Structure formats: C-alpha cells, structure tokens
Amino acid sequence: MKAYMKNIFEKVYGDSEGVRVFFAPGRVNLIGEHTDYNGGHVFPCALTLGTYAAIRKRNDNLIHLYSENIPNCLVVERECGDYKIYNKSGAWSNYPYGIFWSLKEKGIDVKNGYDIVYYGDIPAGAGLSSSASIEVLTVYMLSVMEGFEMSLTDMAILGQYSENNYNKMNCGIMDQFTSAMGKDGHAVFLDTVTLEYEYAPLELKDKKIIIINSNVKHSLGSSKYNERRSESEAALAALQTELDIESLGDLTEEEFDNNQMLIKDDIQRKRAKHAVYENQRTIKAYNALKENDIDTFGKFMVDSHISLRDDYEVSCEELDVIVEEGLKCEGVIGIRMTGGGFGGSCVSIVETDKEEAVKKAIGDNYKKRTGREASFCSVLAGKGPYEL
Ligand code: GLA
Numbered sequence: 526m527k528a529y530m531k532n533i534f535e536k537v538y539g540d541s542e543g544v545r546v547f548f549a550p551g552r553v554n555l556i557g558e559h560t561d562y563n564g565g566h567v568f569p570c571a572l573t574l575g576t577y578a579a580i581r582k583r584n585d586n587l588i589h590l591y592s593e594n595i596p597n598c599l600v601v602e603r604e605c606g607d608y609k610i611y612n613k614s615g616a617w618s619n620y621p622y623g624i625f626w627s628l629k630e631k632g633i634d635v636k637n638g639y640d641i642v643y644y645g646d647i648p649a650g651a652g653l654s655s656s657a658s659i660e661v662l663t664v665y666m667l668s669v670m671e672g673f674e675m676s677l678t679d680m681a682i683l684g685q686y687s688e689n690n691y692n693k694m695n696c697g698i699m700d701q702f703t704s705a706m707g708k709d710g711h712a713v714f715l716d717t718v719t720l721e722y723e724y725a726p727l728e729l730k731d732k733k734i735i736i737i738n739s740n741v742k743h744s745l746g747s748s749k750y751n752e753r754r755s756e757s758e759a760a761l762a763a764l765q766t767e768l769d770i771e772s773l774g775d776l777t778e779e780e781f782d783n784n785q786m787l788i789k790d791d792i793q794r795k796r797a798k799h800a801v802y803e804n805q806r807t808i809k810a811y812n813a814l815k816e817n818d819i820d821t822f823g824k825f826m827v828d829s830h831i832s833l834r835d836d837y838e839v840s841c842e843e844l845d846v847i848v849e850e851g852l853k854c855e856g857v858i859g860i861r862m863t864g865g866g867f868g869g870s871c872v873s874i875v876e877t878d879k880e881e882a883v884k885k886a887i888g889d890n891y892k893k894r895t896g897r898e899a900s901f902c903s904v905l906a907g908k909g910p911y912e913l
Contacts, residue, residue: 527913530579530644537591537600538640543581547669549662549910550575551647551654552703553736553872554863556822556829557807559837561697561717563757564772565804568714568811569699570727571707573907576645576658580666583638588625590618593644605636608691620656623691624663627683630690633673648900650742652862652869656692657700660684665705665910677909678720681705694747695754696865707909714811718774725814727906732819732858733877734904737851737887739843740897741868750865753796753839760797763788773800799837803829823859823874827852830861839866843895847871850890854883872904 526548531541550571557567583589586605592598594617601615608626621643625635643662647655664680667673675683684701688694698717706713711724727734761773764787770776776784781801788794810825830848834840844862848871851860856879863872875883884901891899 526577530577530642533593533642533644534579537642544579546577546579546913547662547666547910548575548577548913549658549665549704550707550907551658552700552707553653553904554699555712555872556810556826558803558829558833558863559753559839560774560800560804560807561699562695562754563800563804564718564774565800566714566716566807567699568712568807569703570712570904570906571703571909572653573905574647574653576643576655576662578641578643578662578666580639580641580670582670583640585638586636587638589640590621591642592617593642594649605638606634619692620659621663623687624660624667624683626691627687628664628667631683635667635671639670648738650868651738652743652864653736654700654704656688657684657704660687661701661704661910669912677705695751705909707907709908710906712906718772725811729819729874731877732874733880735873735875735880736902736904737847737871737873738900739847739868739870740900741841741843743865743868749839749867753837756793756796757800759790760788760793763793764797773797774804776801778802778805795836799832803832819858819874826859826861826874833862833866841867843868843897844871846891846894847887847899850887851883854886855879856883
C-alpha cells in the first residue's frame with residue numbers, strides 16, 4: 526500500500542521524495558446502535574479496511590488535498606488558517622479541512638503547508654465510517670508531522686468535534702473512538718459517557734462475521750440522524766420532569782416501562798424505548814459473548830434490528846430484505862443493520878461452513894426483491910492509526 530500511495534502522490538504532485546504514508550481504520554458496529562449520543566454502550570470493532578494518506582510538507586502555507594476515490598478529482602487548495610467556509614463543491618475535503626479547523630480551535634494552528642493524497646478502501650456510504658477514518662487519520666498524521674502530543678482518545682474527541690461543528694453532523698463518539706482505539710482481533714465495549722472501555726477478543730471458532738453492503742448510500746442520513754437525536758433529547762427532557770437522570774442510558778427497561786407515559790409524544794416515546802432497550806441489550810450481548818454464548822449474542826443482534834426498524838425507524842426496505850433473507854438461511858446466528866442506517870450495510874455472524882451458501886442465498890434473493898446487487902466482505906478486526 527505504501528508504494529501504491531506514493532504512486533498516487535507522484536501522479537498528483539510530480540514526485541514522491543520524502544513522502545510519508547499513514548492509515549486509520551473504518552469500523553463495523555456489532556451491537557449498540559444510536560446509543561452513543563443517548564448515554565449508552567456500543568460494541569464495535571475497527572476494520573483492516575480504512576483510509577490511507579500520503580503526505581509531505583510544502584515550503585509555503587498552502588494545504589493541498591486530493592482524493593483518489595473521487596472521479597476526476599481536482600486538487601483542493603486552502604491557505605493555512607483559512608478553514609472558515611465549508612466547501613460545498615469539494616464536499617469530501619470538508620472532513621480533512623474540518624480537522625485543521627478543529628485543531629486551530631483547540632489552539633494548534635498548523636502554519637506549514639502540506640501536499641496530501643487520500644485513498645480509502647471502504648466503500649463510501651456503506652455505513653462503515655469512512656468519514657471518521659479520514660478524521661482520525663488526519664489528526665494522527667498531523668500530530669506526527671507537526672510534532673504535537675495528543676492521546677488517541679483526544680484524537681477521537683477532536684474528530685467528533687469536527688464532525689459536529691464543521692460538518693454539522695451531530696454524531697456520537699463511537700466511530701472516531703473505534704477508529705482511534707481499535708485493536709487487532711478485538712472489538713471494543715465502550716461506555717460512551719465515561720469513555721471507559723474493554724477489549725473483547727473476537728474468537729468465534731467455527732463462525733465468522735461478515736458485512737453485507739446493500740449498496741444503498743445513506744445520503745439522507747445526516748438530516749434524519751440529527752432529527753432522531755433531537756427526538757431522543759425531547760424524550761429525555763420529558764422523563765427528566767419527574768426522574769433524576771442524565772441520559773436515556775441511565776434507565777433499565779423496567780424503569781422506562783414504568784415511566785414512559787411521561788413522554789406524551791408517541792414518536793418520541795418509541796425513540797426513547799429503542800435507546801433504553803438497545804443499551805441494555807448491548808450490555809447483555811457483551812456479557813453473553815464473554816461467556817462464549819454466540820447464539821444469545823446473535824439473538825440480541827436480531828432484536829436490535831427489529832428495534833431499529835420499528836421503534837427508531839432508521840432502517841430501510843433494502844436492509845430489512847437482507848435481514849429477512851438472512852434469517853431464512855441455515856447457519857445465520859445473528860444479523861442486523863449496522864451504523865447510522867437509511868442504507869449502508871448489515872453485519873452478520875454466520876457458521877463458516879455455511880458462509881458461501883448464505884451469501885449466495887442473500888445475494889440472489891436481494892437481487893430478486895430489490896433489483897440491486899449486494900456486496901459481501903469478511904470482518905477482520907484491525908488496529909487504530911499507524912504509519913506504514
Ligand atoms: C453514526 C454515528 C455514530 C452512531 C451511529 C449509530 O455512525 O456517527 O456516532 O450514532 O451512527 O449508532
């Protein structure tokens with residue numbers, strides 16, 4: 526990959542003398558969806574897929590960005606410090622520039638120009654956090670190039686800050702945290718309030734985790750996402766009129782059931798129910814996995830999907846078809862949509878010896894029912910950012 530990145534750099538900027546190459550991973554969430562901004566738990570793992578960048582200092586104060594993933598991409602240029610305006614035409618460049626901007630906001634003002642090329646092997650819009658990987662990658666490589674100290678957790682927090690305040694997507698911490706803190710062969714069980722976490726080995730013996738991409742891009746995602754977040758916040762405010770809680774993650778299912786009528790709005794009540802139940806489900810699923818009870822883990826995955834579909838309403842027809850077809854297959858232990866929703870991917874645990882048959886059945890039936898092609902990949906849990 527290093528040679529590949531240097532080649533792109535050479536093509537774009539003329540030569541690749543002194544270029545350094547970095548990587549940060551995407552993620553797949555196993556369970557705990559839309560809980561990270563509701564004071565709950567998540568259980569994702571970083572992937573070996575992600576975003577690469579090749580970078581070199583310039584002798585002036587211009588920051589040049591290029592993406593190999595954008596057809597006919599032109600180099601985007603800005604002067605150091607000039608990040609105020611969100612760039613509508615070069616939309617992808619708002620992720621890296623957002624990091625330069627956020628660093629400046631936090632007192633780290635990059636004064637030296639850079640030539641940078643990006644290339645990602647995560648399909649865009651697949652719900653596997655290509656944007657978080659760009660954010661974590663950018664702050665990580667700048668910390669090396671500029672020589673400032675920042676913990677990986679703080680890099681994740683900066684990435685989220687950038688996404689919230691520059692890209693106006695009110696995401697939680699899950700994606701950036703997983704990209705920054707990923708560990709080979711492990712998933713991360715994270716309390717999104719305290720940021721305390723535990724690594725869990727993903728040793729599934731005769732089973733494996735696969736990702737099924739619906740190839741429906743979750744383009745409506747950010748506006749609907751922000752809407753869900755506001756609905757959850759309104760539900761919390763209604764509960765807080767009587768209950769002394771900080772977030773929906775503070776409630777057990779029973780406490781929620783006993784107090785749900787405080788939420789007068791039917792939609793908001795459904796959103797809150799998902800947040801509470803999904804958080805408790807995530808804790809239980811994590812405990813089941815620790816006890817090697819993969820079947821129970823798989824059942825929780827399916828319950829998670831149903832709740833996301835019916836109560837949180839962030840699934841879509843295509844994701845539901847994949848889950849439905851998956852559940853008809855022998856050897857599927859669990860399956861659900863993963864990530865923000867409205868398109869993107871499903872994640873599934875399957876028996877390894879049934880994998881090919883499962884993929885074929887889901888692929889064929891998905892095509893029949895939606896006219897679309899699904900794509901599949903195996904999950905290899907990878908590590909956080911590094912220099913190649
Ligand atoms: C997106 C957000 C995350 C999280 C998920 C849903 O990926 O970036 O913070 O909220 O959706 O679980």
